[in-house]
Amino acid sequence: MTTDELAWDRVLRLHGRIEHELGKALQRRHGLGLSEFRALGKLTATQDGVLRMQDLAEAIGLNQSSVSRMVVRLEDAGLTDRDPCEDDRRGVYTCITETGRKRYAETESTYREVLATALDKAHADPELKNVVAALRGS
Secondary structure, X not given: XXXXXXXXXXXXXXXXXXXXXXXXXXXXXXXXXXXXXXXXHHHHHOOOOEEEHHHHHHHHOOOHHHHHHHHHHHHHOOOEEEEEOOOOOOOEEEEEOHHHHHHHHHHHHHHHHHHHHHHXXXXXXXXXXXXXXXXXOO
């Protein structure tokens, strides 16, 4: 394996571990998937709490079909609403509800806590120590 391949493998291992820990904690503690958490975060971060479905898909790194299914789950839970785009009939917006904002606020501390703990744990792994240090800028 080349140096680049080894480095990339470490990044992927770190990513996989962290994603697993985050997803498990969010689901167990809040009944929310990691992609759902990220979608609510992206919506919360916008000025009006609204994103075009296509932009949401791009922002969280999912394909259009996966985002559509996820938004249906969020709607069913009362966390978002859908709104057709008046300028383009093919376009659809997803809008965070007040309940969605509250749910996101409730889950943020879990996300931050688990992320920090998972990075600390990975930093103790000799093979991942340098990757974590690079991410943290130390």
